[in-house]
Amino acid sequence: MQDKNGMNSKNEKKKITEIKGFSSFTSALMAIVIGLLFGFIVMLLANPSNAVAGFRYVLLGGLSRFxxxxxxxxxxxxxxxxxxxxxxxxxxxxxxxxxxxxxxxxxxxxxxxxxxxxxxxxxxxxxxxxxxxxxxxxxxxxxxxxxxxxxxxxxxxxxxxxxxxxxxxxxxxxxxxxxxxxxxxxxxxxxxxxxxxxxxxxxxxxxxxxxxxxxxxxxxxxxxxxxxxxxxxxxxxxxxxxxxxxxxxxxxxxxxxxxxxxxxxxxxxxxxxxxxxxxxxxxxxxxxxxxxxxxxxxxxxxxxxxxxxxxxxxxxxxxxxxxxxxxxxxxYKPEIIDLVIAVIIYFSAFAAIMSSAIRRIFANRRNKEALITEPQIENIEEDVGSEIENLEKNSNKEAE
Amino acid sequence: MENENYIIEMLNITKEFPGIVANDNITLRLKKGEIHALLGENGAGKSTLMSVLFGLYQPEKGEIRKNGEVVKINNPNDANDLGIGMVHQHFRLVEVFTVLENIILGVEPTKNGFLNMDEARKKVVELSERYGLKVDPDALIEDISVGMQQRVEILKMLYRDNEILIFDEPTAVLTPQEIHELLQIMKGLANEGKSILFISHKLNEIMEVADRCTVLRKGKCMGTVDIKDTTKEELSRMMVGREVSLKVDKKESQPGEVVLSIRNMTVPSKIHKNNAVRDVSFDVRRGEIVCIAGIDGNGQTELVQALTGLEKMLTGSINICGKDISKASVRERSIAGISHIPEDRQKYGLVLDYTLEENLVLQRYWQPQFQNKGFIKFDEVRKYALRLIDKFDIRSGQGPVTIVRSMSGGNQQKAIIAREMDKDHELLVAVQPTRGLDVGAIEYIHKMLIEGRDSGKAVLLVSLELDEVLNVSDRILVMYEGEIVGELDPNKTTDEELGLYMSGAKRDDVKEIYNAG
CATH class of the missing domain: 1.10.3470 (ABC transporter involved in vitamin B12 uptake, BtuC)
Incomplete structure (x- = not known):
């Protein structure tokens, strides 16, 4: 069905937001943000008075000891x-x-x-x-x-x-x-x-x-x-x-x-x-x-x-x-960081879904801006399907 | 005035996916008691339209009416409640259940929390008699024929009191006799007041059974015609948008020396205890197309897998141009001259997540032309891909870098054909190369097969489609339960005779010819 687009788009330079790597990067970033937020909440619950100071160490502590x-x-x-x-x-x-x-x-x-x-x-x-x-x-x-x-x-x-x-x-x-x-x-x-x-x-x-x-x-x-x-x-x-x-x-x-x-x-x-x-x-x-x-x-x-x-x-x-x-x-106990990492991993397992969501957002915006119809966009659904399938496969394997 | 007779109306349906309009302002009106064919190439929007009717997609524009009233179909349950039922191309039956158990699955009648089979049985027997379906309610699904299984699917719809029956390419898996029976059953259903939507690309069947036909092309509705006022040629022109020759043009074959010679091949089955291929012997010569005909599941798949090296033989030998390849690996067989268009193009033929160019070198990436010390020469790959894309007219969104998953079925198949035909080969093994493709693509593939033959290659075609068997091949071998039961000349045989061989009612002893010679 996309045939009529022919190959005319192949010479166009790809915008950064169209590259698959970009969206998997941003989705990893989203997982990290969510994980950190979760860690902050745990710190608040564990010891409210020191939460901000503790969280600052988590975020910036590594810098001084790179x-x-x-x-x-x-x-x-x-x-x-x-x-x-x-x-x-x-x-x-x-x-x-x-x-x-x-x-x-x-x-x-x-x-x-x-x-x-x-x-x-x-x-x-x-x-x-x-x-x-x-x-x-x-x-x-x-x-x-x-x-x-x-x-x-x-x-x-x-x-x-x-x-x-x-x-x-x-x-x-x-x-x-x-x-x-x-x-x-x-x-x-x-x-x-x-x-x-x-x-x-x-x-x-x-x-x-x-x-x-x-x-x-x-x-x-x-x-x-x-x-x-x-x-x-x-x-x-x-x-x-x-x-x-x-x-x-x-x-x-x-x-x-x-x-x-x-x-x-x-x-x-x-x-x-x-x-x-x-x-x-x-x-x-x-x-x-x-x-x-x-x-x-x-x-x-x-x-x-x-x-x-x-x-x-x-x-x-x-x-x-x-x-x-x-x-x-x-x-704070250092285990808090293991918790944060666990949450990050948990959310990066949803990366497939988030990644397609991000691409969709950019795709929609592009379409509205300039009416550029990129045929690759229609693959998203299938991409998500296959990625979810992969994830399931992996989780099955883990279950085994 | 216009909606008095219509049981279902899909009015001005528009369904868009990002970057593409799958259904563009399509109107389909189904009259009560008629058989309405829905004709279109692959990717024309038939499935999308049916998915809209089934509530799997919500259209952007347009509405669906039942008996003149606007209805909202949000999911398949809504569709079922409106009396819409579907016989899928691939049956959804539980093999180890009986016919009756399959029919009531999901709507089991209960009495005080216990299954009440008697009532269900009464209804099933009554329906079966009324529509002439001849189904034994206590037979296990795995024991009955494909045609019978399909009738079970029909009974499932009837049992649920569906009034609107959708048949999705129902004849693809049947023998000519079974097709004939099915078409009679469909007519009977229509006479009893059921309304039938018949999705098909087989013009003969549409001409025989349908009252009206709606044709889709590239997401647009090309119109609805009365079958009695039209011809096959007109329908195919509406569908494809140009003149299509329905007859295959070819010269007499000029068979040369033997290229492929199979002797006493026996292949074990993965599904059952018996051997799938039993003591099969035959030759294929240069410049001829030999077709293995038969109903699906009679050992054709295993024969091809053993020939191409994907499965091991139990006994027997295979020779290509006099070279014994009985124990050779897939790669060695490929080098020896076998090209293989596999039965399942997505499972075997392509790496769907690879780009088109990567797929086009799938059989050749290791050759010096495309690699140097283990490093792939990407510019050579690109050059080669562009040449094949141009030569075989493979269409895709972004040319060589298109992810193959996003391409249409026809173009995926073209990519495989391009790859296999361009590779050095002596024997082309094509297994159901036109399965699921539209008239235009079928015409193209048949042309390529005949070109291959005329350029002196041997072609072994495995097909379930009778038209293809009769029109394309130079010699027909019929396979039944793992054995070759007949060798026929396509010019001298008929549908009926082929059907008798395919269903095992008739058989010759073919083996002797080869074992003696």
Whole structure:
């Protein structure tokens, strides 16, 4: 029906408001605003007199410690990329935590047990972390591709297996573990990732690597045949099969890459030099699944599974967590920030609906202004339909 | 004066979607006791108009009247209350329920909170006899034929005392005999005072059964005509807006050497325990169109999936130009020379969320022409897409960067055809390539198939449409319950004979020819 418009509109430059990325950005922004408002209300209820001061810390606290914001953003940026990348293929990598833990362990093992020249020791340790994650991503990948076992189930299990296995191996390793302190020794300085040297913060080269990796992923997804196959499979696996794409190989490859990203996250986290006690350089085997893996899911969701979007959402979540920690100065529990983040994620799950609403508003305005009829607008309904379908698919997967 | 006979009037209906007018000032008047055909190409606005009548959309302008009074239809329940019922193209029946249970579903008669089946049974039997529907109320849906299932759908409407019956492309799934029966039933219903809206693009059936016909084109109403005063040619001209040849022009085929040779193929079924394809053998030669005819669900889908590599065979062998591809992957088969226009274009043929240009290279993105060391050459892709769009006249909102989901069904199909025909191939496998398309698009696709044949390709066409089977093919193989039960010459056979083979009433032993040779 839109045929008569022909191709005359293809040369027109797109306005920013017409770009899909813009509306997913604004909808994420809306989710954030709603989440923050909700957090403010909770603060008001918890302790009215300090609410304004506390909220100011949440909003602005991160600014004064932006180096630390980046320091804490590094691991969740990596796990976020891991989840987002698998998601593009239609796989839900809930196993980021296990892969992250394996990454930490492999990096630690190389750091303590190998004797390498100081100039390359830290790099080898990082690569070892990547290898650990790859192995832990490979397992659900091979189960999915050869036996069609749902990756959500296997990767939940690998989370536990990974965590207990690592705890066991660390406790039984007398070279690393200090029983009296229930943690490992600190990573020797020459294996630590080099600091960026910004005074008063813990920011290090980890964030630089993470940003480069995010850009690389963007290029892989957008410019390569592998990315083309990956996205095609994620959108429509029947068509991918019909086109002769090797689905089994791609599933394994995607999970291995996702695992590598999480593993790198673990290595970046554990090898980072830090003055914040317990946040790095040592592993505590306390039978808890690494939270940074699950934070990666939140980061990927808020970033719309887009590598560049994930950069911003990781930094944002880290930023607001810093603010939350500072809010404890006026008597608030840092858990308030977890609450706010939960609400933000909750609303960004509605992003599909909000995003189409935003586009509709702009579309209507444009139509009224200049009577430009853009044929793409009529896709909105279908877009929403398919996006909601995707969401349902995902939530079903989660339910499984 | 004008509304005395009309049971439903849709007056000056205008329904807009952002950027497009789906229904532009359309008026449709349905007389009591008539069969009124609604004819139009895909995307002409038929579905939108019916959705308005069903309360799924609210029109911007216009009103709906029943028996002369303005009514407001806000949702399908309102439509049901007004006595409007619909037989959908895809039946909405519970397979494991009996006919009776399906009919009363949603309006179960109860007595003190318990089901009262006796009363329902009495009414169903009575209705079934009155309209000659011949339905056994205790049969399970999964055990009865498609034609019978459709009659159950009709009974559902009658049971709900609907007076206005909408049939949405009802003959698409039926054999010629069943189509004939259905048309008789429709006439009977009309004689009993029911009013029927008959959505169809099959001109023969409209000519046979309808009293009047309203034609839509591109959202506009082209007028309502009395069937007795019109011809098929005039109707198709109104629908398409230009002269359309209803006959397929083609020369005699000049079959060359064998391209595809299938021997003893057996394919297991996913749905039932029996094999879907049983010991099938046949050849397709260069320069001929071989058509596999049959009623839906007799193993055609599985045959094609096994041929193209989407499913595994149990036994048998496949040769393309003398090369054994029985165990080859989809990609290897594609390289060996199979092009495949799949049955379900949205499920298999396209990545709907990809752009048109990305879809046009779906089979070729890995070739050196389009990639270098794993990086896609986007300018080459663009150039190639523009060439195909121009050559095959694929229309879309924004050219190569249009998201395919937003394109019309006909143009989606054109994109697939462009991709598959332009790819190097020896054998073109086309499965229901014209399904759901309008006359203009069908004409185009038939032309392309014949062009492919004349350029020396082998064409294997799978079709459920008798007209297509008889007009396009050079040789017909009829499939029934997984076996090839007849090989016919389209010039020497008739609708009736084909129908007998398709329904299993008649069969020849075809296998011997190939097994001996």
């Amino acid at each position: 180096g630390d914001v980046l320091y804490f953003a590094t691991p969740i940026l990596m796990t976020g990329l891991s989840v987002a990348f698998a998601f593009k293929m239609g796989l839900f990598n809930i196993g980021a935590s296990g892969q992250y833990t394996m990454g930490m362990f492999f990096a630690l093992y190389v750091a303590f047990m190998f004797d390498l020249p100081p100039s390359i020791h830290w790099i080898i340790a990082i690569l070892a972390g990547m290898l650990g994650g790859m192995i832990w991503g490979f397992i659900p990948g091979i189960f999915k591709s050869l036996l069609n076992v749902n990756e959500v189930i296997t990767s939940i299990m690998t989370n536990y297996i990974g965590m207990y296995l690592v705890d066991m191996l660390i406790r039984s390793n007398s070279a690393m573990y200090i029983p009296s302190m229930t943690r490992t020794q600190y990573v020797p300085q020459h294996v630590q990732i080099r600091s960026l040297g910004i005074a008063g913060s813990n920011v290090n080269f980890g964030i630089v690597f993470a940003l480069i990796i995010a850009v690389l992923l963007y290029i892989i997804l957008q410019k390569t045949t592998f990315g083309y196959e990956l996205k095609a499979t994620g959108y429509n696996k029947h068509a991918a099969q019909y086109a002769g794409m090797n689905g089994k190989r791609n599933i394994i490859l995607t999970m291995v890459i996702a695992g590598a990203l999480s593993g790198l996250g673990g290595a970046f986290a554990i090898l980072a030099p830090s003055e914040i006690a317990g946040s790095s350089m040592t592993y505590e085997p306390i039978n808890v699944i690494a939270a940074n893996g699950f934070n990666g899911i939140a980061v990927a969701l808020l970033g719309n599974s887009h590598p560049i979007g994930v950069i911003f959402s990781a930094i944002f979540i880290s930023y607001i967590q810093r603010g939350g920690t500072l809010a404890s100065l006026v008597g």
